[in-house]
Amino acid sequence: MKPPFLRGFWKLTWLETKIFTREPMGFVGTLVAPLILFIVLGRAFGVSRPLAAPNVDIPFNPAILAAVLIAISAVQSLVAIISIYREGGILKRLRSTPLSPVTIMGAQVAVKLVFTVISLSLLMLAGRRLFPGVMRVNVFSFTAAVLLSTFSILSLGFVIASLVPTARFAQPISAAVLYPMLFLSGLFFPMDHLPRALEGLAYLFPTTHAVALLDGVWNGSGWGAHWVNVAALLVLFAAYTALSTKVFRWE
Amino acid sequence: MTSVISVSNLGKRYGRTVAVDDVSLEVFEGEIFGLIGPNGAGKTTTMECIEGNRVPDKGTISVLGLDPRRDANALRQRIGVQHQEAQLQKRIKVWEAVDLWQSLYPRVVDSDTLLARLGLEAKRDAWFMTLSGGQKQRLFIALALIHEPEVVFLDELTTGLDPQARRAIWALVTGIRERGTTVFLTTHLMEEAERLCDRVAIIEHGRIIELGTPDDLVQKHCPERSVVFTSDDANVAERLQALGTVERAEGGATYTIRGAGDDFVTDVINIIAREGIRVRGFRTEIPTLEDVFLKLTGHGIRD
Numbered sequence: 001m002k003p004p005f006l007r008g009f010w011k012l013t014w015l016e017t018k019i020f021t022r023e024p025m026g027f028v029g030t031l032v033a034p035l036i037l038f039i040v041l042g043r044a045f046g047v048s049r050p051l052a053a054p055n056v057d058i059p060f061n062p063a064i065l066a067a068v069l070i071a072i073s074a075v076q077s078l079v080a081i082i083s084i085y086r087e088g089g090i091l092k093r094l095r096s097t098p099l100s101p102v103t104i105m106g107a108q109v110a111v112k113l114v115f116t117v118i119s120l121s122l123l124m125l126a127g128r129r130l131f132p133g134v135m136r137v138n139v140f141s142f143t144a145a146v147l148l149s150t151f152s153i154l155s156l157g158f159v160i161a162s163l164v165p166t167a168r169f170a171q172p173i174s175a176a177v178l179y180p181m182l183f184l185s186g187l188f189f190p191m192d193h194l195p196r197a198l199e200g201l202a203y204l205f206p207t208t209h210a211v212a213l214l215d216g217v218w219n220g221s222g223w224g225a226h227w228v229n230v231a232a233l234l235v236l237f238a239a240y241t242a243l244s245t246k247v248f249r250w251e
Numbered sequence: 252m253t254s255v256i257s258v259s260n261l262g263k264r265y266g267r268t269v270a271v272d273d274v275s276l277e278v279f280e281g282e283i284f285g286l287i288g289p290n291g292a293g294k295t296t297t298m299e300c301i302e303g304n305r306v307p308d309k310g311t312i313s314v315l316g317l318d319p320r321r322d323a324n325a326l327r328q329r330i331g332v333q334h335q336e337a338q339l340q341k342r343i344k345v346w347e348a349v350d351l352w353q354s355l356y357p358r359v360v361d362s363d364t365l366l367a368r369l370g371l372e373a374k375r376d377a378w379f380m381t382l383s384g385g386q387k388q389r390l391f392i393a394l395a396l397i398h399e400p401e402v403v404f405l406d407e408l409t410t411g412l413d414p415q416a417r418r419a420i421w422a423l424v425t426g427i428r429e430r431g432t433t434v435f436l437t438t439h440l441m442e443e444a445e446r447l448c449d450r451v452a453i454i455e456h457g458r459i460i461e462l463g464t465p466d467d468l469v470q471k472h473c474p475e476r477s478v479v480f481t482s483d484d485a486n487v488a489e490r491l492q493a494l495g496t497v498e499r500a501e502g503g504a505t506y507t508i509r510g511a512g513d514d515f516v517t518d519v520i521n522i523i524a525r526e527g528i529r530v531r532g533f534r535t536e537i538p539t540l541e542d543v544f545l546k547l548t549g550h551g552i553r554d
Contacts, residue, residue, distance in 0.1 A: 011354050015347055022342040022378075088338030096304055096332045098324065098355045 005106065008099050012107040020111055026080075030073050031119050038066035038123055042131055063127065064214045065187060067142075068207060070119045071150040072182065074112040075157040076174045081108060082161040083170040092251045101250075109154055116150045117143065137218055145217045149210030152233040153178075156206060158244035181205040186212060206236045252279040255402055255433045256301060261310035262457075263296050270296040272457030274310070278402075283424065283434040285448035287441065287540070293457040294437035295335055295406055301435070302332050302404055315401060328356060331395030333388075335406040335437075341380040345371060345390060348379070349397065356398035369393050369423065385416030392423060396432075403427060405436040409443060421446055441541040451540070455548055465540050472546050473538035474511040478519045481505050481532040490526050494518055504531075 021027055041062035085091045094104050124139055160177050164170050184198065185207040191199055202208045209229040216226045223230060256278035263271040271293040278284040286294045299305040301312055303319030303326055312319050317326045339348055349366065353359045366372045369389040374382060382390065388408060395403050405424065409417040424447055427434055438444055444451050445465045452462040461468060481504050488497045488506060495510030508519055516535050523530060545551055 008351065008355050011351055015343065015351055016340075018347070019340050019342045085340070089334055089336060090338055090340060092304070093334055093337045093339065096302065096327065096334070097352065098327050 004100050005102055007103065008097075009103045009107060009110075012099070012103065013110045016107050016111045017114060020077075020115070026077055030070075030077060030115050031122060034066045034069045034073065034119060035122050035126060037069065038062050039126060039130060041065065042127070046131070060188060061215065061218065063123070063137075064211060064218060066123055067120065067146050067214055068149070068182060068185070068187065068210055070116055070123070071146065071153050071210065072178050072207075074116050074150050075153050075160070075178060076171065078108055078112055078154060078157045079161045079164060079174040080167070080170040082158075083164045083167040086161075086249065086251060087167045089251065095250055105158070109151075112154060113147060113150060116146060120146050136220065138220075141217050141223070142214070145210075145213050145223075148230065148233055149206065149214065152206040152237040152240075153210065155237045155240035155244065158248060159240050162244055162247040162249055178207070181207040184208065185210070186215075203232070204236075206233055206240075209233050209236070254278070255280050255315060256284075256435060257313045258297075258301060259311050261297060261300060261307050261312065263293075263300060263305065263307050269457050271300070271307075274454065274457070274459055276452050276459060276462065278433060278435055280433055281428065281431055282449040283428050283436065283447050285444045285451040286435070286437045286454055287439065287444045287448075287451050287544075288454040289439055292454045294439075294454055297454070298404055298406055298435065298437055302330065303327070304332075328398065329401050331398065331400035331403040333391045333395045333403075333405045333408060335410070337391060338387075339379045339390075342378045344376055344378060345382070346375045348390065349393060352394050352397045359398050360396070362397070365393050365396065368426075370419070383416070384412050385419060388412065388416075388420055389423065392420075392427075396427065400432065402433045402435060405434065407437055407439070409438070409440065417443070441539060441544060445540050453544060453547060460547055461543070468540065468543045469538050470513075472543045475538060476510055476512070476515040477536040478508045478516060479505065479532075479534050479536060480523075480530045482528055482530050484528050487528060490528070491519065491522055494522065 045060060045062055082091070085094075091104065095101060120143055124137075124142075156177075157174070160174050161170075164173050181202075184194065184202040184205065186202070191202065191208070194202060209232040213223075213226045213229040213233070216229075217223070254277050256276070258277075259275045261271055261274040262269075274293070274297050276284075276286075286297060288294055296305060300307045301314060301319060303314075303323045306320060314326060315329055317329075319326055345366070346362070349362045353362060363372065366375065369392060371386065371389055371393065374386060374390075379387070379390070392405075392408075395405070408424070409420050412420065421443065424434060424436070434447075436447070448465060450462070450464050451468070452459045453468075454460070461472075463471070483504050488499055491497050491506070491508055494515070495508055498507045498509075499505070500507075510518070522528075541551075
């Protein structure tokens, strides 16, 4: 017998994937926007730090920004979809079928991860053509790091989705939570430039660890060197998931 | 008669609001049972507790011999539900929804036959958002029937539909019963309840205030009958006075005779025939569930 989780899982995931591609705005936001940002900023700042930005005080790397934005746009899209589905009673309708709640949510996460990979692939392809420095990056390692980051940030998405009162608030509320996190993530200025309290707070956000891990992998250091960030992403994932099972509203 | 749904002393509150105070009812196999009452009376909450989609605070519920909470998974295979004002994904195609639902149950009906029966075969490839209100509701009925459930729950099925679409849905619901499926529905439309339901329970403020067949309820609470007819003959009023009160429209030829009981209309006809009164127009006014509701609650259902 199939585990209950798998009943309808692939079908729902495939269906949600098709539905997502029929929504022009979501499609553009997920696939095109991070790519354009990467190309424009990459032209301005360069993407390979040793060549383009020798000053180590400026950790900014458009590739990392684009990768984190891919994760964040996946989360925003998830929050929007969940709040629309909740408001329209779609979640409620799906729940009164034999689909398990984990399957209903798991399919959404799977779709987001699929598009994260596609989006990231476009980014790497563009990077290889436009910025020679990208050649040195381990694509698989970097993709795995982005997926882990997305996964962890998505679990925060479920907590945000629980706080969103109606679909209209999905975009502003998720932006209000995610952008400050991105700002404090160490991407725009080093962590030790932050006030002590704020620095401590920043380490509670998955984005901070995502940036550290991505930056490390981009620059060639192995996962072992960043095990703290990997562990933090996993712990935060577990914590946010546990919290969201408590506070999540289906209707 | 086999009992399919049995509810006793059901209660549910949200915070300090009592949604369902004390509801007991029994639904029998093969009937269309209607829970009727104004918005906020507790219809949907009662139904959702019975479906197992909501946890009651008190009372016991049995559906097909199962406990809706404890045996939720087993029950989902045997009941079909349609929620009030539900939506699907805007851009899901009709066939995709049917296909997903089909994949979730072990035994399902043929989707083409089902879509044809519900008049949706031409809409197979249409996105949900492009369907009319009536088509959406028909799709939800299709999804509720896809696994040949033994009991179907329909919550405010025709709210917001135009009269024509409403009639089409009514025909479908009657068809569901003809196939032997028990139907439990809620509505705030008395006409709908009268047309469809074998038995109705009137719910107000979370309590069932009356329960029975629509005919019996009308009979019991509103036995008044009126006959209205037009005649140019003389002394019409005098000749019918024995039957009840007779009113004559001012200066006109229209008479209204009010009485009570099943035989009243027959009695009027008999006298008209015996007296040879020539009648130009003739109609009866028989109270409906709407009148019963008004009488029992002191207000209209839409107040």
